[in-house]
Structure formats: C-alpha cells, structure tokens
Amino acid sequence: MTMNRGGVERLMLLAMLLGTASAANESLSLGNIVADLPERYDETQLWRIHNISDAMRQYMPVGQLMEQKFGGNIWKENSKFLDISIGKEHLKAARNFLDAHHLEPQILADNVQSLIDEELLDGVQATSSLPGTRTKKASRSGSGMHWKDYHDLDTIYAFMREVRAKYPNIVRLYTIGQTAEGRDLKVLRISENPREYKKVWIDGGIHAREWISPATVTFILFQLMHNWENQPAHIRGLTWYIMPMMNPDGYEYSRTVNRLWRKNRSGPRRADCYGVDLNRNFDIGWNGFGSSKDPCSDVFRGTSAASELETQAVADFLAKRKYNLEAYLTYHSYGQLVVYPWAYKAVKVRDAAVLQRVASTAVERIAQKTGSTYRASVTHEVLGIAGGGSDDWSRDALGVKYVYTVELRDRGTYGFVLPPKFIKDTALEGWTVAETVAQSIG
Ligand code: 0X9
Numbered sequence: 001m002t003m004n005r006g007g008v009e010r011l012m013l014l015a016m017l018l019g020t021a022s023a024a025n026e027s028l029s030l031g032n033i034v035a036d037l038p039e040r041y042d043e044t045q046l047w048r049i050h051n052i053s054d055a056m057r058q059y060m061p062v063g064q065l066m067e068q069k070f071g072g073n074i075w076k077e078n079s080k081f082l083d084i085s086i087g088k089e090h091l092k093a094a095r096n097f098l099d100a101h102h103l104e105p106q107i108l109a110d111n112v113q114s115l116i117d118e119e120l121l122d123g124v125q126a127t128s129s130l131p132g133t134r135t136k137k138a139s140r141s142g143s144g145m146h147w148k149d150y151h152d153l154d155t156i157y158a159f160m161r162e163v164r165a166k167y168p169n170i171v172r173l174y175t176i177g178q179t180a181e182g183r184d185l186k187v188l189r190i191s192e193n194p195r196e197y198k199k200v201w202i203d204g205g206i207h208a209r210e211w212i213s214p215a216t217v218t219f220i221l222f223q224l225m226h227n228w229e230n231q232p233a234h235i236r237g238l239t240w241y242i243m244p245m246m247n248p249d250g251y252e253y254s255r256t257v258n259r260l261w262r263k264n265r266s267g268p269r270r271a272d273c274y275g276v277d278l279n280r281n282f283d284i285g286w287n288g289f290g291s292s293k294d295p296c297s298d299v300f301r302g303t304s305a306a307s308e309l310e311t312q313a314v315a316d317f318l319a320k321r322k323y324n325l326e327a328y329l330t331y332h333s334y335g336q337l338v339v340y341p342w343a344y345k346a347v348k349v350r351d352a353a354v355l356q357r358v359a360s361t362a363v364e365r366i367a368q369k370t371g372s373t374y375r376a377s378v379t380h381e382v383l384g385i386a387g388g389g390s391d392d393w394s395r396d397a398l399g400v401k402y403v404y405t406v407e408l409r410d411r412g413t414y415g416f417v418l419p420p421k422f423i424k425d426t427a428l429e430g431w432t433v434a435e436t437v438a439q440s441i442g
C-alpha cells in the first residue's frame with residue numbers, strides 16, 4: 001500500500017474517529033511518523049471578542065497580548081471584532097484577563113478539534129465507497145479532482161496538467177519557481193490570443209489554512225474550461241492566468257501537521273520559528289502597520305520586502321506581463337467580503353466608485369445564486385490597515401485596475417475549517433465574482 005504521510009495521518013485520524021485505531025496501526029507502518037503526528041486542538045475554544053474600543057486597540061493590542069500571554073491563535077481581526085482560539089490550559093487565565101478589561105468573549109466553538117474532525121468526516125462521507133476511506137472516485141477524471149472534499153497538492157497539480165492536456169492549443173502550464181521545501185509553483189494560462197487579449201490573474205492558497213481558497217480557484221478553472229466553446233465573448237475574449245496554490249509548503253503542512261498553519265515554511269529563523277506571511281511580504285507599505293518583525297508571529301513580514309521565493313516568483317512573473325493586465329483577484333477566507341485597495345493606508349483608490357459598483361454587483365448576484373450575504377467595501381475600512389499585501393502591490397506596482405481580495409465563507413461558525421459540504425456553493429460564489437469582473441472588463 002502506498003500512501004503519502006499526510007494520507008497516513010489522515011487515515012489514522014479517521015480510524016481514531018471511527019474507533020478502529022488499532023486496526024489502522026497494524027495495517028500501516030507508523031513508527032517513523034509519530035514525531036510529526038498532527039497537532040491536536042482538543043477543547044481549544046474559538047472566541048469572538050467585540051467592543052474593543054479604538055483607544056484600547058491603540059494602547060493595548062488585545063490580540064497580540066493574548067497571543068503572547070496565552071498562546072492564542074488569531075483567526076480574524078477587523079474593525080468590529082477579534083476571533084482568537086485559546087488552548088484549554090489557558091482558558092481560565094485568558095477569561096480573567098478579559099474580565100479585567102471589561103470584555104466578554106462570545107464562544108464561537110467550544111472544541112476546535114471537533115471542527116477539524118467534522119471536516120474530515122464530512123469529506124470521507126461525501127467520497128467514500130468503503131467505510132472509513134476517502135477515495136478519489138467521486139470524480140470521473142484521471143486527476144481525481146472534484147469539489148466534494150479538499151485535495152492534496154498532487155491532485156491539484158494533476159488537475160492542472162489534465163486541463164492542459166485537454167486543451168493544448170489554448171492552455172499553457174508554467175512552473176514559475178520553487179518553494180523553500182522544493183515544491184513547484186504552477187500557473188496556467190488560458191487564452192485564444194495571448195498577445196492581444198486583456199489579462200486577468202487569479203490566485204489562491206496564499207494562506208495555508210484557508211483550504212476553501214484553492215478549492216474555489218480550481219473550481220473557477222473547471223467552470224472556465226469544462227464548457228469553453230460555449231463561454232460568452234467576455235470570458236473567451238480574455239487571457240486568464242490561474243494559480244490555485246501560491247503557498248504549497250504551507251498547505252501541505254496544514255494538511256499533515258497543523259491544520260491552523262497560515263504562513264509559508266521558510267526558515268527556521270529564531271527559536272525554531274518558521275514561515276513568513278506571504279500577504280505581508282509584498283513590496284508595498286512593507287514596513288508599516290498590520291504586520292510583525294517577529295519571526296514567531298503569524299503575520300511575520302519577512303526579513304525584507306519580497307524576501308520569499310513565492311513572492312518573488314509571482315512578482316517577477318506578473319511584472320513581465322503587466323501590459324494589458326486588467327484584473328488581480330486573490331481568494332482568501334473567511335468573512336464573506338469583496339474588498340479593494342487600499343489596505344496599507346486609509347485612503348481609497350482613485351477609481352474606488354467603479355470598484356465599489358462592480359463588487360456590489362457581484363455581491364447581489366451571489367445573494368441571488370446561493371443566498372449568502374457578502375459585503376463589498378474598501379479594505380482598510382473593514383479589515384484595518386495592513387501593509388505588504390499582494391492586492392495593493394498589484395495596483396501600486398503594476399497599475400492593475402480591478403483589484404479584489406475575496407474573503408470566502410463563512411462568517412465564523414467554522415472559520416477556516418469549513419466542512420466540505422459547503423465547498424461547491426462557496427466556490428460558486430467565488431466564480432460569480434470572477435465572472436462579474438470579467439464582464440466589467442468587457
Ligand atoms: O489579512 C489578510 O491577509 C487577509 N485576511 S485573512 O484572514 N485571509 O488573512 C485580508 C487581506 C486584505 N488585503 C491586505 N491586507 N492587503
């Protein structure tokens with residue numbers, strides 16, 4: 001039986017869930033992977049903290065303090081609330097700390113590990129033919145791609161190769177660089193006339209734990225290609241660049257070791273701390289607000305702007321193709337937002353009215369299609385100020401007009417750990433934004 005380490009670990013986890021751990025142990029040789037068994041989040045709680053006043057934010061960054069004092073993991077921070085998970089051994093102290101500052105946490109989840117288990121089980125149930133095994137059979141294609149579950153990097157790259165093989169005349173597959181751990185960075189170009197058509201760039205997977213992002217970007221690729229001949233002119237008349245996975249090292253790490261990993265895996269730098277937040281590493285407001293110079297922080301900006309191989313690969317690739325580049329779409333989670341620059345300063349871009357109108361149209365169409373409520377806004381207003389983002393960089397360095405960051409589902413029920421049964425509708429929402437932007441480019 002051949003299975004990669006992630007597969008073994010996930011099967012073990014599943015066996016534990018189904019109460020058949022010993023059987024799994026016997027059939028698989030696990031001795032050498034014990035050290036890397038996934039980080040568990042038993043009884044870790046996810047809290048939402050409201051009413052952090054502006055004054056307090058300025059003099060006492062609650063999230064940062066709770067990270068340092070109680071080993072908290074910030075899931076989301078915006079102008080209205082802070083979502084942070086706290087391990088069970090720190091719950092009491094963290095609650096006392098909030099009490100002392102007249103803050104009360106709303107408990108979004110009382111056991112993060114059960115969210116992770118539910119996510120795994122949901123995928124297994126959606127795809128298994130034999131009880132207890134996730135299979136690739138849910139798809140009829142050779143790559144095994146489908147949208148009933150999340151996939152490993154190999155499957156995503158096999159799907160990209162499959163698309164190229166099916167449409168060799170209009171599809172080109174680029175390897176634009178390698179990661180610190182030696183994985184390829186891959187981009188597909190789809191175009192009937194690359195010299196003349198206006199260009200759209202779409203990426204996903206900048207943040208490792210936001211699994212719905214690469215799932216959505218691969219779905220967008222599927223939506224474009226499965227019926228290419230019948231696509232309307234505003235879709236077929238564009239050149240599409242699609243990069244489903246900007247951070248493959250981080251993604252694989254979040255699948256095999258730590259579900260809540262956000263950054264890439266470069267380093268270690270100090271004290272065994274790995275990784276740079278790629279969305280703080282681009283050369284725009286790099287040294288400013290909203291990021292950290294501490295290599296152990298989840299928003300570590302790196303040692304210099306574009307220090308990371310992933311950032312360099314994307315920036316170099318796009319800088320060479322900036323002529324006619326009309327749109328830069330980057331998919332993240334969670335929060336259900338469609339936001340546009342700027343993020344690094346509290347100023348709106350010059351054509352903010354157009355960007356707001358297009359985003360609002362996308363948001364209305366999403367509501368009609370799936371019933372989900374998204375919000376269209378300028379980034380700094382809803383997410384606060386943060387430098388080093390790929391979105392701001394594409395506008396500033398390349399002059400791209402339609403720059404959007406899409407924060408996909410949900411709004412905090414599952415957060416990053418969105419059960420696979422929501423993938424299809426969420427991906428449809430992501431596609432709706434891409435379609436609406438394409439139509440606006442005209
Ligand atoms: O903070 C981020 O990088 C994004 N949110 S997430 O929870 N997915 O990490 C928002 C990005 C908005 N744009 C910039 N900050 N430039």
Ligand code: ZN
Pocket residue numbers: 206207210332333
């Ligand atoms: Zn993100």
